[in-house]
Amino acid sequence: MDLVLFLTFAIIAVVCGLSMALQRHPVASALSLIGVMVSLAVLYVLLGAEFIAAAQLVVYSGAIMVLFIFVIMLLNAGAEKTTHKAGLAEFMGIPLLLLLLAVSTWVITKSTAAGKMVKFGAFSGGGPREVGWELFTRYVLPFEVTSILILIAIAGAVRLADRELD
Amino acid sequence: MSHTITAEPEEKQSSHTRRMTLNMGPQHPSTHGVLRVVLELDGESIFKATPDIGFLHTGIEKQCEALNWHQVITLTDRVDYLANLSNNLCYSLAVEKLLQMEIPPKAQYLRVLLAELTRINSHLVWLGTHALDIGAMTVFFLCFREREDILRLFEMFSGQRLMTSYIRIGGLALEPPRGWEKRVKTFIDGLPSKIDEYESLLNTNPIWLKRTKGVGKISVEEMLEIGLTGPCIRGAGIPFDARKMTPYSSYEKFQFEVPTSTDNDVYARYECRVREMRESAKIVQQAMAGMPEGPVQADAPKAVLPERERMKTQMESLIYHFKIVTEGISVPVGEVFQVVESPRGELGYYVVSDGTAKPLRVHMRTPSFGNLQGLPNMIESRGIADSIAIMGSLDFVLGDCDR
Amino acid sequence: MLPENLLDPSLVLNTSTALDELTLEIVPEKILEALRALKAQKFERFVSVTAVDRYPMEPRFEVVYHMQSVARNLRVRLKCRVTGDNPKIASATVVYAAANWYEREAFDLFGIDFEGHPNLTRIMMPDFWQGHPLRRDYPVHGHKYDYKSE
């Protein structure tokens, strides 16, 4: 069951990711990105990190991507036009991409122990309680710094909302 | 009508804002008929507004020239279909002035009574639709409940709910029906409490106040310059009302106030209209109380159709009837500009006679046409939601505007 | 009642008072001067401008201006006669902004050219319309309008 779900959503995530890069229209790209995020959220759930999954859903696909879509719609951006490719991109693009893939594969295989299987549901740090505990003990300084950052952003938002429509 | 209105070319606009041209109307729920406003939007705020009228142009002024003096009355009904009796009255007063005819006092009082009922009727429709535009839909049904009563009264008087044609050259079309006093009295005595009901829904409603206060302001000088009349200019503090300034049809005998407000915004116009309804109710009550006895038609056999009964018994009346119906009446050469205070503002009929049985020219200076000219100045640089509130507050009728 | 010597006599061709209404006939070329003079005398409201077609008389059109002073509670009517072929007169919009739509209407329905109007286009009839409907020689009957060919 877990494997089926994992494969399904992993494939969806990859397809959506490709689609995001290949789509010509910004709204289609943005929606593909949302597809990636939702699939990732499902994968988090499969790993047993419900809170992180929910946060992924609420923050990334629920709030940030809505802003993306909002801006794209507001600017009424149309499909992007194909431009004349630069010489370097035309000839070196695909070889360079392959090189990047090769290097990253090499790094990943080197850095993780071979033959270790990922177990679904075995991770036990993704529930709301665990995440909260970690945030307020080990990561309390980054957490508070981020809070202050967000507070500044909120003050800015309030200032903007205070402007009369005239 | 369907005029090509082009937006500014894009290269002229600044590079970081791209404007969207929105074609509001002619089929839009809040343009009250077939008004088209071409909006240039920057996000949600209106950069430029261009009203486009003429979709309801029916050539009434041209038709008037093809009909005889009496027949024109039926066309005046169709000009402003919410204030048809005011239009009847204005035209009749103009022709009577050309004929230099005396109108019996009872007819004058009944005309005042009917004109004020028309005002209440029109304001009720306005209040209902205006509140509906801003989103308060219950007021609409309450207003139409009372409007229905007024239309029943009109039907009782004239046999018609909308196209009454009841006020005629020389007086009224018919004697008022039996029992009209009681029904008008029941209605008009109950009206103030009904108006309280609408006000209780709106006056203390914070959302209503937020949506209407401070919205749609332009300076008084600009208003006069553009030619706004009626509650719009009274909401700016100028007590400009033809009933007081140039009284007609014995308005000088009535005690009433011209409600004004100095806020000059959508709320001020709302307030003025609602207070006007109360004043109109007072005028109707005074007209009922002081109703003189006598005929309702002038004693001018050459111009006024004789009574049906007399026509059947008197030879002379039959001859006059025949002559008026077949030839029409002849009105002395001259021209007259008659002004009445319609619910929407200053309604003027410029009537020119060349002595024949048909008018040479009937020009209608309608309040909606004048008020609508002020629309761009009011809604430019405001949001779409405000433009709806402002359009509602101008209270235009497109039939009145396009004629 | 209005003083009849409201305007400079050089502007006025004819003055008449009938049915309590004052009518001043103005030299057509000097209409703007007359309007400015009236505005200076607190005639702050421009009520309307329209035309009367006296076909087949010549000059054929009367351009009729109605003016009101709210402060003095007075009304006045100005009149200019313009000829039938190529009727033109200066636009009142430079003096009163309110004249804008009324002049467009008179242009649309009578074909009177208001020179100096900012946007003298048809207001009631469609853009492609031929003729000016309120002229007396414009046929009332027999006009065919093909809605499909628009």
Next chain:
Amino acid sequence: MDFLLVSIIKMLIIAPALLATLAYIVWVERKVIAHVQLRVGPYFVGPHGLLQPIADAVKLLTKEDFIPSGVNHFFYWLAPWLGLMFAVTGIAVIPFGPVVEIFGVKTNLGLADLNIGLLWILGLAGMGVYGIALAGWSSNNKYALLGGLRSSAQMISYELPMALALAAPLLLSNSLNLREVVTTQEGFVFGFIPNWNLFTGFQIVGFVAYMMCGFAETNRIPFDLPEAENELVAGFHSEYSSMKFAAFFMAEYCNMVIVCSVATALFLGGWHPIVPEAISPLVPTALFALFGVTLLYHGMNPGRPSDRKTFPVFGVIMLAIAAVFMAPYIGPIVTPLFWFLGKVGFLLFFFIWVRATLPRFRYDQLMKIAWLFLFPVSLINLLLTAFGVTFFGK
């Protein structure tokens, strides 16, 4: 019994019940608004227009599915179903009642028992905006586009105060699981004040703030700017017809149900009765019996000829329902359901009532309320609750 089988059975019961409820909320809304506005509302299809929702459904199903020219077909098709999907999925984590035993199987009334139930709902509420935004964008209509824009801005702004308002009762219950939140609200203080978060948790401010955000999240008057019919014709669904339009409609009502259910679970004690446990089944029994008797009485003295037939039938049905609450085996199951649905129903009625009363806000005012009023208020409420929990405990 197998967990999967139980889940499927529950799904098969809840899904049709939900759809029927949505259809009949429309009927109730039309009736209530009609009576506020001196009208009668639907009347001719079935007794008192009771079959009107079915007629509407048939009409919408058989209507031409008109697709205007120049739309982006894929997104135009996707948008309504996306909106509906996210709305309906939210109902899964709502607990309707306590754990009960049916045919020897112990199960809880409600579909899923997630320990992040509330976050699930918040996430779905955030996703729901895509249906509207996409519909507005793909319709190739400027009014629809403006509606979509308004909707995205509105949803982002109101999600924050909504989450903050919801966080306070979570502090009190110390759980994100809706079932656990409800369970902590059992019992009474001083024997008569129900131990609901609204009363004993002093969450009145939070409740009001949450309800305001709920109105905004469901695009209801006075926050119905995305579809403000007097400004934007019909806003984001201007160009939709037939079942696609129905999908938007159902999504809106489903969102209303979810907002009201969450409010009930978090603030109003879920399925816990407002009266002491001992007499809790008596209240629905008495209410339904009274209603049934009234109907029977009016059936005997009918105001309209048709009432002679319909009222006695309804009366008997009501008496039967009253009897069900007293029945030995089913009674304990349906009584909590009655309390839960009763509270949700009251809140839904409040939604409808407001719609018949209030005008609509303007766009900038809407933003102002979110950022300058609701946000600080719910933040302060959260802080005070946190202090309260720290110093006094629950």
